[in-house]
Each structure stands twice: as structure tokens, then as C-alpha cells.
Ligand SMILES: Cc1ncc(C[n+]2csc(CCOP(=O)(O)OP(=O)(O)O)c2C)c(N)n1
Ligand code: SF4
């Protein structure tokens with residue numbers, strides 16, 4: 001085992017290298033590109049016995065990833081944002097093929113307006129596809145999650161592709177000390193991919209992705225795939241137990257931080273949860289009973305573990321770094337459905353924050369606790385709100401008046 | 415290039431690799447061509463399909479193919495072929511697949527895909543030197559969705575989206591030239607109704623390394639409005655009148671493999687047009703001399719330019 005300072009992207013590449021992936025179909029996009037550049041460099045130096053093919057689009061990249069996994073090789077790929085959406089037709093398709101491979105998505109907010117910084121609308125667009133989703137908060141977790149993802153996706157009770165998600169910039173380009181496990185131990189944890197009977201070879205033909213006639217067969221295959229996804233809950237627990245024995249790090253489907261005696265819980269995903277942890281520590285030091293619950297697995301959704309962790313809590317501040325336009329926060333919706341039949345369920349307050357990489361400040365975490373406490377006391381749940389400061393709004397108005405002046409100037413010229 | 419062992423139609427296999435009982439329409443010209451491909455390519459194949467009529471060849475739990483099959487999507491069958499080919503190569507190199515278990519990777523798409531949505535993925539696959547066979551069955555329209563015009567629809571044809579008195583106004587895209595411009599290993603136009611020419615071309619190309627691309631003329635009774643029994647006649651006339659040139663590109667050169675009779679001796683294009691409902695408006699209620707002349711002139715000019 002060695003320790004290195006790695007970016008989130010570097011950690012993802014290391015995960016692929018340690019997993020001894022055979023095949024990497026690729027296409028560049030910020031902020032993911034460092035992953036494929038790193039892997040290309042290692043292949044060039046002979047440190048990875050793999051093949052990388054640069055496709056002409058993510059639609060093609062995901063097609064070839066699924067086709068290669070179906071042919072029987074361990075496959076890795078990576079994308080972000082517009083790339084994930086460009087390939088969305090195939091995201092659903094390859095999940096239906098039950099082609100297990102790992103796709104690292106480096107979250108970046110979606111166009112329009114076009115931007116480079118992160119939120120989770122990209123990866124959540126793949127929420128219902130059949131891909132499993134693991135969301136990371138640290139660089140170490142990125143590396144470890146890639147290894148766990150192969151164990152999970154390749155398990156014969158699951159056989160599904162997996163997205164490992166990390167936030168662009170905040171994690172992709174942030175260096176943290178990362179333990180790189182020994183090859184031999186990784187090999188023990190992750191034996192070579194065994195595709196079983198479902199792979200292409202002469203003399204043993206199979207048909208993949210075939211058409212069905214009618215809803216009966218369609219329903220059967222779709223629901224079967226749903227059940228396979230749910231199987232991953234159990235397999236995750238098994239695999240993470242083994243992972244802990246070998247590497248000493250423990251991963252639960254949901255991370256609980258200082259939740260035991262907490263009354264108010266932050267509920268959120270991704271690297272911004274580390275900001276919440278900091279706020280929890282500070283609030284704890286002045287006697288506030290707060291904690292953090294962070295779903296690591298989003299698909300399958302670990303509803304039972306979440307219900308268990310939230311039993312007896314008074315209030316939850318759900319922080320969505322995404323926005324379902326015309327509805328609201330997606331995590332909030334998911335959490336409400338999970339807790340609906342719980343007796344004495346906590347009050348759930350919805351906050352939208354961190355869109356397009358906007359920071360969430362310490363003060364805002366404090367404020368969210370205050371708002372949630374008030375809702376607990378009064379029993380009145382406020383309407384969902386966007387984390388947006390007064391100063392910020394003044395600046396935005398300033399920009400808008402400049403834009404108006406510029407527009408008028410432009411018209412004058414014509 | 416060695417002499418073909420296929421001298422006459424009698425040399426073609428008499429038992430077929432593609433099984434019977436497919437759900438295509440009676441008289442489907444595309445299926446006729448695909449059968450010959452299967453006969454010559456054999457069983458060690460994996461067909462990578464894009465959305466179109468032929469997607470329904472394999473409907474759970476049946477397949478007429480003796481080899482493997484994967485349906486991808488409309489735009490990205492060549493990328494699927496890339497993934498399969500790369501994976502097979504890796505497995506063989508790493509000793510996880512015996513060389514004799516290797517497969518020929520065959521993309522099967524319609525013209526809608528080949529001339530349009532799939533052009534980018536095809537261009538890129540050829541550019542990367544992908545070792546594969548591409549069969550485009552060209553029924554000159556989006557057949558599976560009810561025969562709307564595609565970039566392969568010929569001038570004046572009526573389709574579900576070109577129903578006006580003049581039919582389709584644009585001209586068929588020259589996919590052969592586009593493909594050949596990539597300098598692949600092999601490109602050919604073929605027709606299921608010219609089995610010997612077709613079989614010889616597959617034979618010639620199948621073991622070449624690189625991209626081997628075929629555009630197969632595929633008379634479509636359902637979309638072109640003719641009796642299923644007339645498929646052969648339509649196909650034969652397309653070649654005889656010079657509407658569908660049979661040619662190949664290899665080693666940087668284009669050669670015609672079957673040249674129609676000279677102008678004046680070969681049948682007029684209208685012989686081909688008038689047996690199809692999609693061109694009926696050119697003949698009744700009145701003959702559209704203008705358009706007929708224009709189409710004839712186009713075909714004549716083509717053959718003048720190549721001899
Ligand atoms: C992305 C996408 N858009 C549209 C369709 C609908 N669609 C299915 S088959 C088809 C026509 C394909 O035409 P062609 O390639 O010529 O094949 P044919 O139907 O003629 O066999 C279309 C438009 C689809 N399946 N996928
Ligand atoms: S519509 Fe045309 S191409 Fe499609 S199956 Fe029928 S005859 Fe064949």
C-alpha cells in the first residue's frame with residue numbers, strides 16, 4: 001500500500017488501473033478528461049494492459065462500452081454532463097443489455113446556460129435507467145468505489161452497469177491523500193470478470209437486446225432488471241464487509257455522521273456533504289444536536305437504511321444540489337416517498353443549493369438548521385427555498401442592468 | 415486478386431444459413447440480399463443491428479441467424495461493432511478466447527441510418543480502420559416507420575412525407591462516394607436480385623482487413639407500391655436501365671461490375687419507374703414528360719461519365 005496526493009480524477013483512474021480493466025472507450029469532456037488522459041498515459045507506458053479507443057461521441061462511447069462488456073471484457077469509461085446526456089439513449093439501452101461496466105461521471109451542471117461547474121442534474125437524468133449509482137464525497141472514496149462498483153455490477157445476481165459519481169472541480173481537481181491498495185489484495189477482492197454464458201464467441205451464439213412483442217414480455221424483462229438492481233443492496237453490504245476486512249475502510253450504503261443523538265439531520269449527496277460535516281462539528285461544539293446523512297448508493301435506493309437512520313429524528317434539512325424544474329429537489333421527493341409510511345416521521349424541509357457549483361456557506365448551514373428547528377417547533381413546514389444571498393442578488397441585478405445597456409448599444413449600432 | 419471460385423449461379427450454396435419464417439413482408443428485397451450475405455459469410459458472425467425493418471428479424475425468443483446478434487440503436491451500430499471487435503481482439507490477445515472462436519463483425523442497417531443518423535459513427539469507424547462488414551439494405555426510405563423519405567429516396571418518388579404532385583424533390587445522396595472517400599478496404603453496391611455479383615463481392619471482401627462496406631439495393635413492395643411477386647423484376651430492371659449501378663471500390667479504384675447496354679439499346683428508365691406505385695403520378699392522369707426526361711438524362715449522364 002502506498003499513499004499519494006491524488007485528484008478525484010486521478011483516484012478514478014487508479015481505480016480503473018487496479019481493477020485491471022481491459023477496455024476503455026473514451027471521449028473528452030471537462031471536467032472528466034484528466035481521467036482518460038491519465039489512463040492513456042499509463043497504457044502508453046505499458047503500466048496497464050488495456051486498450052483505449054476514442055470514439056466520436058458519447059453515444060458511440062456508451063454503445064461500444066456496452067457491446068464490449070457484452071462480449072466479455074472488463075470495461076471502464078468516463079464522462080460528464082452534456083456527454084452523459086448525449087449518450088442517454090444508450091445509457092438506458094446498455095442497462096437493458098445487462099452489460100456490467102463502470103462509468104465514472106464527473107458531475108457538471110447542464111446547459112442552458114452552459115457552464116463547467118458542478119451540480120447533480122446530469123447524473124440524476126440517468127436515475128431511472130437501470131445503472132446503479134454510487135456517489136462519492138472524497139478522493140479515497142472515488143478509488144474505492146470504482147472497485148466496489150465492479151464487484152457490485154458484475155455479481156451474477158445484479159449484472160448491471162454502474163455509475164460512480166464525483167463532483168467536478170470540487171473533487172475532480174482537488175488533491176487529497178489517497179491510499180492506493182496493493183495489487184494482490186485488489187485481485188483478491190476483485191477476481192477477473194466472468195461473463196458466464198452471455199458473451200459472443202463462435203459456436204455458441206447468443207442474441208442481445210432483441211425486440212419483444214407486447215407489454216407482457218416487456219414488463220417481465222423490465223421488472224426483472226429492477227429486481228436485479230435491488231439485489232445490489234445486499235451485495236453492497238457483503239462486498240463492503242469484505243472490503244473493510246482487506247483494506248480497513250468501511251462503506252455503508254448511507255453514510256451517517258454524528259447522527260445517533262441528533263435531532264436535526266442534513267440530508268445530501270456528494271462532496272458538498274464535507275461542508276455539512278464541518279458545520280455539524282461547529283454546531284455540535286455549541287451544543288446543537290445535528291448530524292449528517294449522506295446516501296452513497298442512490299440506485300438502488302437504500303430506503304430501509306435511511307428509514308432506520310432517521311427513526312426518532314425531529315427534523316431533516318434536505319439539500320438538493322439539483323432541480324427538477326417544475327417540481328423541486330429530487331432527493332427531497334425521494335426521501336418523502338421513503339418516509340411516507342413511517343410513524344412519527346420527522347419534519348422535512350427542502351433546500352436547493354449549490355446549483356452550477358455555487359458554494360454553500362457555513363452560515364447557510366446554520367440558517368438551514370434554524371429554519372428546520374422552527375418548523376419542528378411550529379409544525380409548519382416552509383415552502384422549498386433556494387439558497388441565494390442578498391449580496392448575490394444585488395450583484396445579479398447589477399449584471400442584468402449591464403446586459404440591458406449592452407443590448408441597447410448593440411441595437412443602436414444597427 | 416485471385417479469380418472468384420463463384421463462376422455461375424450454380425456455384426452458390428443451395429442450403430441456407432439464414433433460417434426461414436421471418437416477419438418481413440412478402441417479397442422483401444432486403445431479406446433476399448441478407449440471405450446471400452449469410453450464406454457466404456457463414457455462421458461465425460455477430461450481426462450488430464440498428465433500428466429498422468430488420469430489427470424484427472430477431473424477436474424474442476426466435477432468431478433466424480445461426481450466429482450472434484445485438485440490436486443497438488438507430489445511430490450507433492458501428493460503435494457497437496467497434497466495442498465487439500475491440501473486445502474480441504483483447505480476448506484473443508490475452509488468451510481468453512481461442513482464435514478459432516473469433517467472429518466476423520457485421521453491421522446491418524437501413525438507408526435511413528446509413529445515409530443519415532449513423533453517418534457520423536460509420537465515418538468514424540472507417541476512419542479508425544475498424545475491421546468489419548457493413549451491410550446497408552437500401553429501401554430508399556424510413557421503411558419501418560411507414561416509408562417516409564430519407565436521404566436515399568430518389569427524385570420524384572412519393573413517400574409518406576412527399577405526397578405532393580411532384581413527389582420527393584431532392585436527389586439521392588451518393589453514399590458510395592462518401593464511403594469511398596474514406597479510402598476503406600472495400601465498398602460495393604450490390605443487389606439481392608443479382609446474386610452472383612453479390613456473392614462474388616462478399617467473397618472477395620470478406621477476408622480483407624479493415625472496413626468492407628456494402629449498399630444493397632432492396633426493392634420494397636410495401637413502401638414502393640408494387641406486387642410482392644415483382645421484386646425480382648424491379649431489381650433486374652434497376653440494373654438493366656442503369657438506375658442502380660453495380661460497382662466496387664478497391665485499392666483506390668472504382669470499377670463497374672455489370673455495365674448496362676449502351677444508350678439506345680438499354681431499356682428506358684421509365685420501364686423501371688412505371689411498375690412502381692411510388693412513381694405512378696409520373697404516368698397518370700398524364701405523363702410528366704419533363705420529370706421523366708430529367709430522370710433519364712441523369713442516368714444517361716452517369717453512364718456517359720464512366721465510360
Ligand atoms: C433515435 C431514433 N429515432 C427514431 C427512431 C424511429 N425509427 C425506427 S426505424 C426508423 C427508420 C429507419 O430507416 P432505415 O434505416 O432506412 O431502415 P428501414 O426502416 O427502412 O428498414 C426510424 C426512424 C428510432 N428507433 N430511434
Ligand atoms: S417494409 Fe419493405 S424493407 Fe421493410 S420488411 Fe417490408 S418489404 Fe422489407
Ligand SMILES: [Mg+2]
Pocket residue numbers: 524525526551552553554555556557558564
Ligand atoms: Mg430504409
